[in-house]
Amino acid sequence: MLLPNLLAPDPGADPDWVYGDGELPEKWSIDNDSYAVCDTGQMQSPIVLSDTNARASIAFAASYGEADGKLKRGRGKVQVDVDSGMGMVSGDTLFSLLQMHFHTPAEHMLHGERYPLVVHLVHGSRDGEFAVLGVMFEEGDANPAIAAILDALESEGKEVMLDIASLVPERPDLYRYMGSLTTPPCTEGVNWHVADEVLEASEEQIAAMARILGASNRSLQPLNNRLIIGPED
Numbered sequence: 250m251l252l253p254n255l256l257a258p259d260p261g262a263d264p265d266w267v268y269g270d271g272e273l274p275e276k277w278s279i280d281n282d283s284y285a286v287c288d289t290g291q292m293q294s295p296i297v298l299s300d301t302n303a304r305a306s307i308a309f310a311a312s313y314g315e316a317d318g319k320l321k322r323g324r325g326k327v328q329v330d331v332d333s334g335m336g337m338v339s340g341d342t343l344f345s346l347l348q349m350h351f352h353t354p355a356e357h358m359l360h361g362e363r364y365p366l367v368v369h370l371v372h373g374s375r376d377g378e379f380a381v382l383g384v385m386f387e388e389g390d391a392n393p394a395i396a397a398i399l400d401a402l403e404s405e406g407k408e409v410m411l412d413i414a415s416l417v418p419e420r421p422d423l424y425r426y427m428g429s430l431t432t433p434p435c436t437e438g439v440n441w442h443v444a445d446e447v448l449e450a451s452e453e454q455i456a457a458m459a460r461i462l463g464a465s466n467r468s469l470q471p472l473n474n475r476l477i478i479g480p481e482d
C-alpha cells in the first residue's frame with residue numbers, strides 16, 4: 250500500500266534529521282537529498298494561518314470514537330497507529346484515519362501564537378491522498394485521550410485504548426489549505442485542516458508531552474501562491 254511508505258521512513262528508528270534551533274530554518278535536504286522537496290517545495294507546512302485569503306464553509310463531517318491504538322515512540326515522536334474505520338469526509342472525499350501524533354509546541358501559527366501542544370490526525374484516501382486534521386491545546390482541564398497515551402508511555406505499553414473523539418472539537422470550524430508533511434520527506438499534496446477551536450489539556454499533560462518530545466515543531470514556511478480558506482465569520 251502506498252500511504253505508509255510516504256510517512257516516516259521507519260517508524261521504529263530514530264530519524265536522520267533534526268529540528269532547527271528556532272533561529273534558522275531547517276535545511277533537511279543537505280543531509281539527505283531524498284528530502285529535496287523540504288527545501289525546494291512551494292507548498293510546505295506549517296504556515297501562519299492568519300494569512301487567510303478566503304472564507305467559506307466546506308462540507309465536513311467527522312466520526313471518531315474509541316479505538317485500540319498501537320503506540321510508537323521515537324526521538325521527537327509519540328504516535329498512535331489505528332486500524333481504519335474512522336475518519337472524516339472533507340468536500341466529497343472520504344479520508345480514513347491512519348495515525349495520530351503530537352508536537353510541542355504546535356506547528357501552525359493560529360490566532361497569532363504557537364500553542365504549547367498539537368495533535369495531528371493523519372488520514373489517507375483510497376486514491377492515496379493525505380489529509381491531516383490539526384487540533385491545538387492550551388492549558389486547562391486534563392484531556393482523557395492524552396491521559397491514556399501518557400499512562401501507556403509510562404508503563405512502556407505498546408497498546409493504548411483511547412477515545413479519539415476527545416481530541417477533536419465537536420463541530421470544528423476549520424482552516425484549510427494544501428501543504429505538506431511537516432517532517433521529511435515533506436511530501437506535498439497534503440490536504441490540511443486546522444481547527445479554529447483550541448482544546449484543553451492540563452498543565453501536567455502538556456509538560457509531560459514536552460518532556461518526551463522536546464522542541465518538535467518545524468519552522469514556519471512561506472505561503473507562496475496558496476489559498477488558505479478560513480472559517481466563515
Ligand SMILES: [Zn+2]
Pocket residue numbers: 350351352369431
Ligand atoms: Zn505532525
